[in-house]
Amino acid sequence: MLELRNTYYAGLPSAIQKKWKAHLSLREFNVGDHLPLDTGGGVICFPITCVAMIGIRAAELPSTFLRFSGHTAVIGATKIFHVEKAAIEATICCGGYAFVMPAKVVSQYLADASVSADWNSRYLSLLVEEVSISAHCARSHNSIQRIARVLLEAFDNLPGGSEVTLTQRKLSDLIGVRRETVGSELIRLHRMGIVSSGKGKIKIEQRDNLSKMACDCYRHSTQSRMTALDLWKTIPWQID
């Protein structure tokens, strides 16, 4: 029943859960590993304890950080929804376990093409919304607001009380500010007792106070993710 710890798996109709179970394989991933999303016709991952940083990349351009995905996410759904122009990359930032399943298993249970087209467009509009929030955030909010937002999003994906493995360099890459700025803001948060950090790991000590510092994008992206989960829960899977 370990697979039910993943919100997306738990959100499937029980008949689908039973059918897919035979195709799941539990794999351990370490910090820095890339999830093998493109292996053998594509796989989708249901994280249980690991957390991945998701980047989106168009054509030959460098990837842009989109979100963290842990036990409240599914990774590789772009394979199901045929979002071919945008490649998703997933790099582990907190080691742990995930269930991996061939994407073709999912396709077998998807309804006919006309229904799929509707789901594709709804999924795509959510993806566009997420990219827009990221772009707006980078342009409009200061470094402490963005650091607070990113840390909250990372921790929302972790099993309770864990630390996230994020170096200052990585955090500055994700947010797009100088590493020195990230360093001095983390020291400030540390002195205020809001986070503790060391050896490339960060832990939130006072969540409420960190929330007060984060920009509104945190709330917007959380809502967007809840809408995505609701969408997943209403996919008309074909069960014969």
Ligand SMILES: [Zn+2]
């Ligand atoms: Zn923002």
